[in-house]
Amino acid sequence: MLSSGEFCLAWTVLQADRGFLPCYSDSILFFRKVIEFVRYSMQIEVLEEANPPGAEDVTAGLRAHVIEKTGPLPLIPLTLLLRDDENRVRGGIRGAIALCWLQVDHFWIDEALRGQGYGSRLLDMAEEAARTHGAIGAQLTTSTFQAEEFYRKQGYAEIGRLKDRPPGHDRIWMAKRWG
Numbered sequence: 001m002l003s004s005g006e007f008c009l010a011w012t013v014l015q016a017d018r019g020f021l022p023c024y025s026d027s028i029l030f031f032r033k034v035i036e037f038v039r040y041s042m043q044i045e046v047l048e049e050a051n052p053p054g055a056e057d058v059t060a061g062l063r064a065h066v067i068e069k070t071g072p073l074p075l076i077p078l079t080l081l082l083r084d085d086e087n088r089v090r091g092g093i094r095g096a097i098a099l100c101w102l103q104v105d106h107f108w109i110d111e112a113l114r115g116q117g118y119g120s121r122l123l124d125m126a127e128e129a130a131r132t133h134g135a136i137g138a139q140l141t142t143s144t145f146q147a148e149e150f151y152r153k154q155g156y157a158e159i160g161r162l163k164d165r166p167p168g169h170d171r172i173w174m175a176k177r178w179g
Contacts, residue, residue: 102130104140
């Protein structure tokens with residue numbers, strides 16, 4: 001069953017096709033009215049949950065657009081876990097190899113283990129895994145209260161900065177291209 005808006009649009013198009021709308025004989029004016037109707041009949045929802053119905057449609061639409069422009073480049077999830085003798089996760093990296101780059105989304109080392117080389121080893125292993133899949137570099141974000149200097153020591157360079165995210169700190173985009 002058509003909604004009232006869909007019915008009105010269908011009726012208008014049908015009448016125009018039959019020549020019964022002399023006031024819309026100018027096709028430009030007619031199509032402007034149709035476009036205006038369609039534009040204002042759309043609904044925008046604001047959803048504050050992690051995975052609401054329809055969210056995957058946005059991802060699929062974007063993915064289809066990217067494939068159309070770049071070809072079917074692989075999207076490979078990548079997770080590295082640092083476990084202790086009791087099999088507890090004490091650190092790790094989560095990310096993906098996308099568009100020929102390693103994207104590091106989450107990187108954490110238990111505070112008690114920091115400064116002992118685990119972070120460097122994890123990052124090196126993630127980069128090596130990405131290289132085996134054809135990645136040409138790595139990118140990530142960090143904050144001024146996090147590990148900016150650690151990444152610089154690993155060869156990453158700042159490629160962007162957003163001030164006051166959160167207030168009093170900056171968000172930093174960093175990248176490392178392999179030669």
